[in-house]
Amino acid sequence: MKFVVKAWSNGGARAGILHLGTSTIDTPSLLLSTRKGLPHFISPDLLSCLPAPESRLLHVSPLHFLEGLSMKTISKIGGLHQLLGLHDHCFVAVPRDSIQCLPEANSTNKIGASFETPCGRLLIKAVEYMEMISSTRPELWATLADEVPAWVSDKRNKTSVDRTIKWLDECISISPASGAVFGAIVGGSSLEERRRCAQEVATRNVSGYWVGGLGLGESMDERPALLNAVIEALPEEKPRLICGLGLPEEILQGIAAGVDIFESTYIYHLTLGGFALTFPLDRTQINASNLVPSDVGSDPRKINLRASVFRKDTTPIVEGCMCYTCRNHTRAYINHLLNVHEMLAQILLEIHNTHHFLGFFRLIRDAINAGRFEEFRREFVQRWR
């Protein structure tokens, strides 16, 4: 793995280039969420219709495979690329998956980290986790962490930092030959603990940092200070990855603090709800939309295709959008599919939403490269308040 920062814009926001596996990805970038390595709905043969290379970073939780597939078998097959038939993609392994593998802080103990998963509550030891990493062989992986929600006691929080650092050292010592390791940083909602953890992890021999324990109960107002406490202690030239910041505003918050890679469940939740992103990605459209008053009660950022107002709407979700869904299908058709409970609805929505959200990241990178990130962020947040 290689990472280079290319541009800065007002404060922490930076644009960079990440060389991972066979891909060269511009940052800030988005990890697409997966279930057992494949998207939730988009079939593997349709993945190529998503914009490349930015759609090639996939977030995988190794814990998903514990339901039905042994690590030995995965190893025998040859790791994730063989298992999933995806040879052009890059896998980023993080134990936590904000949809289905949630850290269960009450059950975590000195033996291992506890997660609430579809196959029940699992306690994962560092050595077991490393077995998963060496079997799945992701290009990039985060060390095992003790993530705690914002409301735990100071003592519990301090313990989580000590444990996370201990497990980090354990993971690194068992580390397989391939795959870049990102050190996990926790600390709950304590600025002191966050700083302490970051400072410790910064001294370890890792390729980058995974900021954990956020998106677990802290408010959006608290977050910037916590992020800054962490980032300030980290070297500039190494990439930072974060989980649990899903909404566009939260992503902007993370970028402003200096985060480079994001795992977000926004697309998944939108898709399940029948929503499609519609906020303009074109500068001229953005300016034009200032003149149009938004309807009372409607969300101008997205539409809910279940609504009967779309029953006869033969326009695409977003006029001019080049995604497979908008090039081939109409709002009326997706409305119909949702009404008759056809899975094609979710497939088409996941394609469009992924395409659109990746477009959002492209806008962000353009703004950073042009030195106007703070302006972009302000405008975006204001317009969609």
Added chain:
Amino acid sequence: MNWPRALLTDSGGFQMVSLLHLADITEKGVTFQSPVDGKPMLLTPEESIQIQNKIGADIIMALDDVVKTTITGPRIEEAMHRTLRWIDRCIAAHKRPHDQNLFGIVQGGLDPVLRDICVRGLVDRNLPGYAIGGLAGGEDKDSFWRVVAQCTATLPEDKPRYVMGVGYPLDIVVCSALGADMYDCVYPTRTARFGTAIVPEGVLKLKHKAMAEDTRPIDPQCACMVCKNYTRAYIHSLVTKDAMGSQLLSFHNLYYMMQLSRNLHSSIVQGKFPEFVCNFLQKMFPKGDIPEWVCNAMEVAEIDISSCCAPFRYIQATKVQSNLNEDEIQAV
């Protein structure tokens, strides 16, 4: 749908059988209870054709009065005659005969006399194609193939014969041997959703624990995207738990059925159909225990499958052949 290829719509008649406890069938049409809001809905031949005209499929189906083959009594005869009366109403209501082909459906239960009357009645109307309906509903296989054989023997040679609701690969091979051309079935996708893959040997249940360690593809001879990229072990981890499992299995199963059709077609064109059938049966019944109904049907279809039958079975089959009556021998 943005579908640039051929389309076929059904009349809505099959729902009569599947929702029978909610349906009231009269000469006018079929009264349903709407599953959406419980209000009574009437589907007439005219309305069915009107809707199909609007949808615009290349082939449309007449509204027929279909009854389950497991039912006995005068209802079957009533339904067959009504189907003939309704075909005239369908023809009259059809506003797009130049771009949409209206197929009639042969009914008559398992009664050869009724089936014959229906075939003659439909053939008199000179329709672009004919379907053999009312089967694929739980009747025994022996009755099933005989109805198909009778219909294919008496329907015009130069028009397509469409066996509705069929089905399993074995059934398709047998019906094709008997002279049928078109099929439809939910089987490939439905069985995929339950974690079952269609393979040359029959079926492969991916849910089975043994699959968790199996690193082979579903079918080593299949060229589909799923068999080229995924192991049984991985699919096992997905089935019945993740939508992607249903997708991947559906993809394979549909590909399998398409490949089967392609092979049937090319083997006939190349004059190697009996060879293909033997090969197919050998893979599915390696011990030679081919079901009697298949042997009987192949006899009537004049396909020699003796090389793949265990000896005892073949003797059974030839016994049955000699029991055919005059009419049946004539038809063959």
